[in-house]
Amino acid sequence: MRDAWQHRELWGHLGWQDIKQRYRRSVIGPLWITISMGSTALALGLLYSTLFKQDLATFLPYVTVGFIVWNFILGVITEGTDVFIANEGLIKHLPAPMTVHVLRMVWRQLLFFAHNLAVYVVVLIVFFPALTKPYHMEGDTFTHPGITWNILLVIPAMALLVVNAVWVALLFGIISTRFRDIPPVINSFINLIFFMTPIVWHTGVLNTVTNGEGNWRILIAELNPLYHFVELVRAPLIGHVQSWHHWVVVGAFTIGGWALAFVALRNYRARVSYWV
Amino acid sequence: MVSIEVWNASVDFPIFDAKSRSLKKLALGKVGGKIGSEGRVPIIEALHDITLSIKEGDRVGLVGHNGAGKSTLLRLLAGIYEPTRGSSRITGKVAPVFDLGVGMDPEISGYENIMIRGLFLGMTRKQMEKRVDDIAEFTELGDYLSMPLRTYSTGMRVRLALGVVTSIDPEILLLDEGIGAVDAAFMAKARDRLRDLVRRSGLLVFANHSDETLIEFCDSAIWMDEGQVKQQGSLREVLTAYKGHDPFEYLSPETLARISGEPVLSTNGGE
Numbered sequence: 044m045r046d047a048w049q050h051r052e053l054w055g056h057l058g059w060q061d062i063k064q065r066y067r068r069s070v071i072g073p074l075w076i077t078i079s080m081g082s083t084a085l086a087l088g089l090l091y092s093t094l095f096k097q098d099l100a101t102f103l104p105y106v107t108v109g110f111i112v113w114n115f116i117l118g119v120i121t122e123g124t125d126v127f128i129a130n131e132g133l134i135k136h137l138p139a140p141m142t143v144h145v146l147r148m149v150w151r152q153l154l155f156f157a158h159n160l161a162v163y164v165v166v167l168i169v170f171f172p173a174l175t176k177p178y179h180m181e182g183d184t185f186t187h188p189g190i191t192w193n194i195l196l197v198i199p200a201m202a203l204l205v206v207n208a209v210w211v212a213l214l215f216g217i218i219s220t221r222f223r224d225i226p227p228v229i230n231s232f233i234n235l236i237f238f239m240t241p242i243v244w245h246t247g248v249l250n251t252v253t254n255g256e257g258n259w260r261i262l263i264a265e266l267n268p269l270y271h272f273v274e275l276v277r278a279p280l281i282g283h284v285q286s287w288h289h290w291v292v293v294g295a296f297t298i299g300g301w302a303l304a305f306v307a308l309r310n311y312r313a314r315v316s317y318w319v
Numbered sequence: 320m321v322s323i324e325v326w327n328a329s330v331d332f333p334i335f336d337a338k339s340r341s342l343k344k345l346a347l348g349k350v351g352g353k354i355g356s357e358g359r360v361p362i363i364e365a366l367h368d369i370t371l372s373i374k375e376g377d378r379v380g381l382v383g384h385n386g387a388g389k390s391t392l393l394r395l396l397a398g399i400y401e402p403t404r405g406s407s408r409i410t411g412k413v414a415p416v417f418d419l420g421v422g423m424d425p426e427i428s429g430y431e432n433i434m435i436r437g438l439f440l441g442m443t444r445k446q447m448e449k450r451v452d453d454i455a456e457f458t459e460l461g462d463y464l465s466m467p468l469r470t471y472s473t474g475m476r477v478r479l480a481l482g483v484v485t486s487i488d489p490e491i492l493l494l495d496e497g498i499g500a501v502d503a504a505f506m507a508k509a510r511d512r513l514r515d516l517v518r519r520s521g522l523l524v525f526a527n528h529s530d531e532t533l534i535e536f537c538d539s540a541i542w543m544d545e546g547q548v549k550q551q552g553s554l555r556e557v558l559t560a561y562k563g564h565d566p567f568e569y570l571s572p573e574t575l576a577r578i579s580g581e582p583v584l585s586t587n588g589g590e
Binding site: 049050052053056057060064067132133134135136137138139223313316317318 | 332333335394397398399400401403413415417418421424426427431434435438439440441443444
């Protein structure tokens with residue numbers, strides 16, 4: 044790990060290069076990332092606010108932010124499983140710490156995330172009046188406070204998300220390099236998980252549709268670890284009530300995940316170049 | 320002190336076919352018990368019981384048939400493969416030139432590729448910026464350096480790769496075959512530069528099939544055969560045993576003088 048930090052200029056540069064590379068011959072370049080995110084979020088927001096009879100002014104920001112955070116998580120998981128396999132050539136030809144490839148990937152995803160934040164800023168400006176005063180979401184039994192200085196909580200939240208992204212990519216990357224079944228398994232289930240996670244819908248809806256008897260369904264959402272990660276970053280950005288239990292769950296995952304990743308790294312780091 | 324020490328090292332590759340690399344096999348295999356050899360992953364023993372000691376100032380040629388383990392040995396020496404049995408200790412800054420296509424992005428310019436290569440070899444961005452002019456001069460690529468790499472010929476890529484590794488003051492230079500694609504004039508220039516590097520503080524291991532190239536670059540040699548070291552000694556001895564005749568016989572007196580002149584200089588420089 045210390046080696047990888049010494050190589051920070053390397054993965055920093057490579058991550059940048061990846062983004063520049065993707066749009067080298069295109070006219071508006073990296074703006075495409077933002078545009079595609081913006082149009083998807085707009086369409087999803089319009090569709091689901093109608094379906095769930097939600098107020099567009101508060102639901103569209105909810106979907107947008109949820110989707111932006113989800114995209115980061117999705118990128119980390121799918122590219123994380125592939126991180127060593129995709130870098131086979133580099134691993135076999137240049138001696139560099141394994142973590143360099145992981146950090147490059149996470150850094151690239153973080154840059155994508157930053158591009159997508161532009162969409163959030165636009166949404167925030169458009170719906171500023173509705174988001175800065177307390178509001179109520181259909182189905183919730185309580186009122187959300189609106190955006191306050193709590194928005195700053197997004198910084199530690201995002202930092203935690205990134206810290207988790209690194210272990211996920213390390214652990215999943217090592218396992219998938221050895222067992223090539225893992226990437227297809229993850230790719231086929233990730234869409235399901237997207238719909239299971241409260242992103243285009245929110246947990247209050249479960250109360251409404253089941254007349255308050257949907258507790259076991261809410262439990263399913265709670266058991267989905269990704270829900271806590273999404274909620275951690277999303278709540279401060281749109282002024283939702285944030286329960287402290289999300290921090291506890293994410294904190295537990297951070298410690299547990301890193302412990303596993305360290306074990307995997309210690310035992311199998313040297314094997315990765317044999318397996319790729 | 321720059322050195323490479325390898326003790327009884329073996330490198331075994333597990334060969335996972337589609338079956339054994341899947342989880343299903345692992346899960347079912349446990350339940351069903353041992354199914355003889357089918358349940359086990361076949362292994363290719365690429366290197367077997369290698370013991371080597373390469374010291375500062377050595378210029379070692381690596382010879383052997385295809386598949387004898389030359390490239391694998393180079394990767395072991397680079398620290399890319401850690402030995403599955405035995406141990407190895409590499410002291411010094413390693414700069415490998417293996418596959419010229421890897422670690423080079425065809426879409427970006429020569430300059431940017433120089434930067435990325437350098438960063439991979441452990442340099443900082445500032446250090447590389449200082450060296451860019453030097454590399455441009457050495458490679459003689461001139462304005463081509465701002466062109467995308469896909470427009471380069473093989474020889475030009477070799478020049479670029481050699482330019483980078485020789486500019487960063489490496490201590491352990493590992494070259495695989497494939498750098499023969501450059502013209503004679505550049506070869507001579509590269510040879511001088513490599514010798515200079517080795518003399519200052521470093522060692523060179525070079526896998527090659529051509530007698531002339533080996534004679535120009537190396538003074539000792541290792542003969543690899545079926546993953547083992549068959550012979551290790553002076554270049555002339557090993558080449559004679561390997562080829563069945565003495566390649567030094569046919570050299571012109573000037574060439575002989577030039578080659579033998581160098582080691583004398585290098586001992587002087589070392590002490």
